[in-house]
Amino acid sequence: MNPGAWFASRKRDCPVCGRDAGRSAGNNPIPLRHPLPRQAISSLCGLCLRAIPWIPYPICRICGRAESCEDCVRRTDRAYQMSRCAVRYTDTMRDWLALYKYRGSERLEIVLAAMLAFAYERLCRVSGASFPTITAVPLAPERLRERGFNQAERLAMRLADWYRISYFPLLRRLRHTEKQSLKSRRSRVVDMRATFAPQVRPEWTGPVLLVDDIYTTGSTLNECARVLRQAAPTADPPSVYGLLWARS
Ligand SMILES: [Zn+2]
Numbered sequence: 001m002n003p004g005a006w007f008a009s010r011k012r013d014c015p016v017c018g019r020d021a022g023r024s025a026g027n028n029p030i031p032l033r034h035p036l037p038r039q040a041i042s043s044l045c046g047l048c049l050r051a052i053p054w055i056p057y058p059i060c061r062i063c064g065r066a067e068s069c070e071d072c073v074r075r076t077d078r079a080y081q082m083s084r085c086a087v088r089y090t091d092t093m094r095d096w097l098a099l100y101k102y103r104g105s106e107r108l109e110i111v112l113a114a115m116l117a118f119a120y121e122r123l124c125r126v127s128g129a130s131f132p133t134i135t136a137v138p139l140a141p142e143r144l145r146e147r148g149f150n151q152a153e154r155l156a157m158r159l160a161d162w163y164r165i166s167y168f169p170l171l172r173r174l175r176h177t178e179k180q181s182l183k184s185r186r187s188r189v190v191d192m193r194a195t196f197a198p199q200v201r202p203e204w205t206g207p208v209l210l211v212d213d214i215y216t217t218g219s220t221l222n223e224c225a226r227v228l229r230q231a232a233p234t235a236d237p238p239s240v241y242g243l244l245w246a247r248s
Pocket residue numbers: 014015016017018019044045046047048049
């Protein structure tokens with residue numbers, strides 16, 4: 001084996017951009033307690049690390065948004081307790097998610113899950129709750145076939161593993177709904193009905209964490225929470241908390 005190859009394999013290339021991430025973390029604080037997601041974030045190069053638009057201090061206490069929030073004020077039928085989002089959905093974050101969807105790279109997946117872990121640790125602190133159960137917003141079967149995997153589920157399963165939470169697929173998606181941002185508020189609300197159905201899992205207990213990649217209006221999260229609570233195995237419906245990778 002030539003020494004060059006050995007060095008090449010030891011080089012720490014950034015899981016996002018491929019640049020050498022040798023001395024990345026430097027003075028950039030990584031806002032995570034758990035050592036494994038911390039390690040994942042510190043595998044990024046300095047440039048990528050600085051590009052993460054963390055939401056450390058949400059303004060909206062319901063949905064965890066970094067701005068004040070009309071959607072939460074207007075919503076009268078909220079089925080979830082609160083949600084927290086790890087980052088703002090900037091152009092860079094859009095690129096990272098697209099890269100992950102396209103490549104399905106495991107190293108990138110761990111980085112995205114580690115970012116979600118930041119929202120999870122925040123949510124635990126703010127809510128004072130502990131979570132026995134975690135689930136994810138499902139994809140419609142034809143979308144799943146097309147893409148090959150459900151990124152929200154993958155991220156939720158990584159989190160389940162790190163924090164020892166039981167992952168269950170508790171919901172089914174009956175049909176695909178169009179991208180929410182393209183529609184008016186009214187049609188979005190109507191659209192969500194009859195989109196999700198419960199999976200029968202008699203053993204789960206709440207509070208339950210519900211994971212999705214992007215929070216746009218909260219309609220998906222809200223509808224999933226409603227269906228989950230209705231289908232709960234106990235008479236007293238469990239609390240549902242949202243955990244989102246990014247807030248658009
Ligand atoms: Zn990088």
